[in-house]
Amino acid sequence: MPQMGVSVAEGTVAEWRKQPGDRVEADEPICVISTDKIDTDVPAPASGVLVEILVPEGETVDVGTVLARIEVEGSEALGVGRWALEDGTDAKPNGGKRYSPVVARMAAQHDLDLEAIKGTGRQGRVTKKDVLAFLEHADEAPMHIESPYRPEPEPQSPTPKAQSPKPGALSRMRRSIGEHMKRSLETAATCTTWIEADMSRIEAGREQLGLTALPLVARCAIAALREHPQLNAWLEGEAYTVHDAVHLGIAVSLGDEGLIVPVIHDAQELSAEGLGRRIKDAAKRARSGELRPDEVRGGTFTITNPGQYGSIMATPVINQPQVAILDLEAVVKRPVVIDDAIAIRPMTIFGLSWDHRALDGVLAAQFLASLRRHVEAWDGG
Amino acid sequence: MATETARSDATGHLTRDDRVGLLRYMLLMRGIEERAMTLYRQGKVPGSFYDGFGQEAVSAGAAFAMGPKDRLCVLHRDLAAHLVRGVTPARILGQYMGRAGGVTGGRDGNVHFGDWQLGCVGMVSMLPDMMLVATGMAMAFKLRHEQRCALTWFGDGSTSRGDFHEAMNWAGVQKLPVIFVLENNQFAYSTPLEAQFAVDPVHRAESYGFPGWSVDGNDVEAVFEATREARERALAGEGPTLIACETMRMHGHAAHDDMKYVDKERLEEWRRKDPIERQERVLEGLGVDVAAVRAEVAAAIEAGVEEALAMPMPDGATATAGVFCEGEANVLGDGQAPWSGVS
C-alpha cells in the first residue's frame, strides 16, 4: 500500500486491474487505491508476472502492507543507506581510573574506598549500580572506630549514684575490686598475648542478627575453648581443674562504681542469639543491682569488652581462680594486604591474658588462632 | 479610486479652538524634541535620537482626527500623535532618557514607545511592520462590527518592504477600516526617492483596491481633513485609504547624521514651508495670541523636563522581568480625542 499523501495512514483496494498470471509492465496501472482523499491508479513497480494477490478488492490495509507479488526477472537488493554514525565512544587510554560524578559523590558521602568496589561497567568501570550494590551489603554508617560492645540504655537504677569519694577514700566496691585484682596479679604468672582478626563477617553477622558483636565473639570463643579446653579451667593453689561446661563471665561496667562479672552458666549450649539475650539481661540486672550471688560465681572463662572508647589493646587481669581472660577492644578499619593487594577491613586485636603457671605461650597463641579462625569464618552458626 | 489631491480648507470641521489645538500640539512636539536634542548633546539621552523636525503636521493633523476608541501605531517622527492621545511631556522626556518613569521604563528607547492605556502600540525598528498590526486591529473592528478605525504612519523607504505590500493587499481585499498615512519626507536615511521606487506609492493604492490621496504634509489642517474623510470612509464600511503626505525631513536621519547628501537649496525651500510657521500665520489672521500659546507650551515643556530629570534610572535587577504576561491579558485602552467634532 503506497503512501499517498503526507497524512494518509491506510488505503482501500478498490479494484484489481490485473489478475494472477497476467503479465504487467513497469508503470502500467495494476490496481486502484481509494483513500479518504481520492481514488488513484497504482502503477506496477516492475515488469514481470503477477503471481499472487494478497489483499482482495474492498479490503482496507495500512500503508506499507504488501498488496501483491510480482515475479520479476532479476532482483535488485536495495541497500538502505544508513547514515554512518560517528563512533566516538571508545574510552581513551588512561593510566589511572576515572570515576563518574555520581560515583565520586556517593563515595565521598559514604566514605567508601572505590578501589575496593568491583566495577561491572565498560572496561571495568565502577558504575552507580556497583556502588549501590556495595552499600547494600555494607554498613550505612562509617565504621571507623567501633566496639563490638554496645552500651545498654541508661538504667533507671535505684542504685544511688556514687558520691564522689571523699578526698583520699575509695568506695567499698572499688576497694574490693582492687583487692581482687592485686591478689590475681600476685598469685598468677600473668602474661598477655595478642592476635589481629578481620571482623568483616562478624560485623555482617551481627547486623543480620540484630546484636552487638560480643555474643558472636563469645560464641567463637566458646568454640575455641572446646578446641583448647586447657584454658577453660581453674587453678586454686596446686589444684588445676579443666571444666567441660563453659560458664562464661562477662565483665559489665557499673560506671563509677566499678565492674561486676555476671556468669552465664552452660554458655556452650547457647547460640549467639541466646548468648546475646542472656548477656543483655545480665548486664541490665547487674546495673540495677538485681544479680543473685550465684550469678556472679562459678565462671570458668571471662570476656571483657571495654572497646567503645577506642582503645585497641589492653592487659586484662585474670579473674581468679580462672586461668585466662579474653579482652575485646575497638574495631578499626585498617588497610590490610590480601592477595598482595591492599583492602580495607574492620580489624580488631584480641588480647588474652593467661596464667603461665597453668599454660604456656604456644597454647595461648593456638587458642587465639582458633578464635580468629572462628571469627573470620563466621557464617551465622 | 484614482489619486486625488485632498482639499486644504478644513474650516468646515474645525472650531477656532481646534485650530489652536493643532498648533499647540505641533509646538509641543517641536519644543520637546529640541529640548531632548540638548539633553542628548549633554549626554543625558543614551543611544540615538530621532526627531520629526519639519514634519510635525503629519502626526498632529492625522492624530487629531481620531476618536477615543480608534487605535494608533505611531512611528518615530510622529511624536505629536502621542501628545494628542494624552502622553505627557515628562513621560516622553523620561522615555528618551531611559528613566524608570518613561513610557517603557527603559525597556525600549527613543520613540519606540506606545502607551497602551491610551490606545497606542509601540513601534518596532523593522519598518513597516506596524502596518500589519494596524491592519489586524482594523480586521478585529470589522469582525465585531464596531464603529472605529486603526491608523498607522510609515515612511517612503518602508514601502519597499514586503510588509507594505502584505498590509495594503490584506486591507484592500478585506476592505478594512484602516488608514495608512505615508510620510513621504523625501529620504530614507540617505536614500532619495529615485533610488527607492519606480512608482510613487500613492499610485499603488489603486492596484490594491482603494484610493490614494496626495496631501500637502506641511499643511496641518489639510492633513487633518484628509484623515477625517478617510475615517468617515472607514466607519462607513468603504475600506482603507492611503494618505500620502508630502513633507521634508529637515534634520538628519538621527542626531548622528549631518545630512550632507541633501541639497542646501532644497532644504531652504522646505524651510519656507515650515508647518508651524504656516499655522501660526493662519491663527494670527484669526486674531489668536500666538505668543501666549508659545509661552504656555514652553512652560509645559520646562515643567516636563524638571519632572523627567527627577525620575530615577531603572533598577538593573528588574532587567529580566516582564518577558511574559502572567495573569490576564491587557488590551489597548481609549485615548484622548481633543477634536471637538469627534464622533
Place this chain on the structure above:
Amino acid sequence: MPTMTYLQAISDGLREEMRDDERVFCMGEDIGVFGGAFKVTDGFIDEFGPDRVMDTPLAESGIVGTAVGAAVVGLRPVCEMQFSDFISCGFDQLVNVAGKMHYRQGLAVPITVRLPTGGGFSGGPFHSQNPEAWFMHSPGIKIVAPATPEDAKGLLISAIRDPNPVLFCEHKHLYRRIKGDVEAGVYATPMRARVARDGDDLVVITYGAMVHTALEATEELEGVRVLDLRSLVPLDEEAILDSVRACAKVVVVDEANELCAAGAQVAALIAERGFEDLDGPVVRVATPNVPIPFSPPLEQAVLPSVDRIKEACVELLAY
C-alpha cells in the same frame, strides 16, 4: 471517553475552545472553505462562519502581523501556518513584534500559531522541518509540542488561553498514526513534561513524534525511562533534573537538526546542574545538519530511527 486520532484531538480542542470563548477565531490559508490542508478545520466554517474561520491571503507575515493587531484589541486569533516551514516568512512579525511587545511595552499579545511540523513521509526540505529552536532562542515566545492526542487537545487549549504568543507544534506524522483516549469538553494541560514510561537505569528525553520512536526503540530494554518534554518554552527543568537524578544516564533525542536543537539546551542544562548525578556522558541522537531530503532511503538515513536510538541506549547502559 472517546478515542481519537492526534489530528481529531486537535480539531476537537480548537472546536471546543471556540465554542467556549467567542473571542477565539482561526485564520490561515485554505482553512475555511477547504477545511485546511490537513483537514483540521474541516466543517468549522459551517458551525462558526467565515468571520471566525478566515481564509487569508497567501501572506505569512500578514497572518502573524494582523493576528498581533487583533489580539491587542481583545480577540484570540489562532493562526495556522500551512506547514511549519513557512513560519520563516513570518519570522520578523513573530520575533520582533509579537515576542518583544510585552517586555517593551507591557502589552500582552495572546496569539496562538499552529505549526504542522516534522518529517518522515518524503515531504522534502520545505515540508519537513522542525523550527522550534529558532524560536526557543527568541525571548517572549512560548512553544509546546504534544506527542499524544490527549496532550494535543489539552496543550492547544492551554496555548489559546495563555496571554502570550504560543507556538503549537503539531507533528504531521502523528496526525493519523496515533490514537488515544481524549476527554470530552474543555481542559487545559500544563506546560510541563510527563513521564511516558518509567524506569531507573537510563532516561531518554525527547518530544513530539520522537517520543513514539523512543518508546518503540526501548520497549525491550529494561529500566529505560522516556521523558516527554511536551513544552520547550517554558522548559521543565525540574522534571529533567529529577530524571537525571533517578537514572544517571541520559540520551537526548531531537528530530530537529542537531546543531543548537532543543536537545542541546537540555544537554547543557544537565551538564551544568545535573553533573553530580551523571554516571555517563550525555548522549545525543539527532538529525544531522542537512536539509531533510526527499527520497525515502535518504530521509530514513537522517531522521533518528528506532535502531539508532536503541543502539545509543544499549551502549550507554553498558557504560
